[in-house]
Amino acid sequence: MTRLTDARRFYARLMAANAGAADPRLEAAFAAVPREAFLGPGPWTVIAGNGRVETPSADPIHIYQDVLxxxxxxxxxNNGEPLLHAMWIGKIAPKPGEAVTHVGAGTGYYTALLARLVSPGGTVAAFELEVDLAARAKRNLEAYGNVTVIHGDAVTAGLPPSDIIYVNAGVAAPPAGWLKALKPSGRMVFPWRPAERVGLAVLVARTEQGFACDPFMRSWFIPCIGASVASPAAKIPDRGQAARSRSIWLTADKAPDRTATAIFGEVWFSSRSVGGRPQ
Structure with a gap:
């Protein structure tokens, strides 16, 4: 047990350090949540490039690395890349008392991390569309009294008012309902996949002036069913246009203008910063 505890603590330290996290609670959360509890019984299959490698045994020490x-x-x-999630969670900076909506919760590992970071007083609504994964997440998260697992479609269902929306499935554009669900000063992080060769992680912040956005790193996730395919009428950005996006607007609030980098019906992206100049 000491060997496994040491491995988990070192893994947590590496995740937090590589993510450049300012909040020491992120390292503490990675150290406290046992990853193996969310993976099912070992040995486990690790995704390596275009192939798969099975761990030598069911010893959990094998999965305390930055592996899928x-x-x-x-x-x-898959369970996701821990370092990527450490970076994303560090970016959205969960605080005690905040309400989180997790879209694409899988079996609940990163849900558990979010739940710890918004405690005490905070809650997590975890949506998972795959019935088997949702059932596993409910079992895995039984000890987390501030988590509600919802087997349902986060695209068509109304999301609860949220300080944070944490999305783990690729979208052509975030549904308008997700933006509307953000509380004032709320944050959302999502994998933006408007085209086959464009994959970016985008941080959104709701301000008094509108929705600021920051495409901050490359990112590839499985498609979000119901939100991953753009309509034929959409204006699809290339990688450069997508990377220059600095704000997101609801078409009902503001019609697309010459700064539009991408247009998807109810939602469009602009190179103009909220209250600022085009990039």
Whole structure:
């Protein structure tokens, strides 16, 4: 047990350090939540490039690395890259008392991390569309009294008012309802996949002037069913246009103008910063 505890603590330290996290609670959360509890029984299948490698045994020490562990290999669903999530969680900076909506919760590992970071007083609504994964997440998160797992479609369902929306499935554009669900000063992070060769992680912040956005790193996730395909009428950005996006607007509030980098019906992206100049 000491060996495993040491491995988990070192893993947590590496995740937080590489993410440049300012909040020491992020390292503490990674150290406290046992990853193996969310993966099912070992040995585990690790995704390596275009292939798969099985861990030598069911010893959990093998999965305290920055590796992708398969949850449903046939569907391409994995537990996610821990370092990427450490960076994303560090970016959105969860605080005690905040309300989080987790879209694409999988079996609940990163839900558990978010739940710890908004405690005490905070809550997490975790949406998962895959029935088997949702059932596993409910079992895995039973000890987390501030988490509600919802087997449902986060695209068509109304999201609860949220300080944070944490999205783990690729979208052509965030549904208008997600933006509306953000509380004042709320934040959302999502994988933006407007085109096959464009994959960016985008941080959104709701301000008094509008929705500021920051495409801050490359990112690839499985598609979000119901929100991953743009309509034929959409204006699709290339990588450069997508990277220059600095704000997101609801078409109902503001019609697209010459600064539009991408247009998707109810939502469009602009190179103009909220209250600022085009990039």
């Amino acid at each position: 562990v398969a949850l449903d290999a046939d569907k391409g669903i």
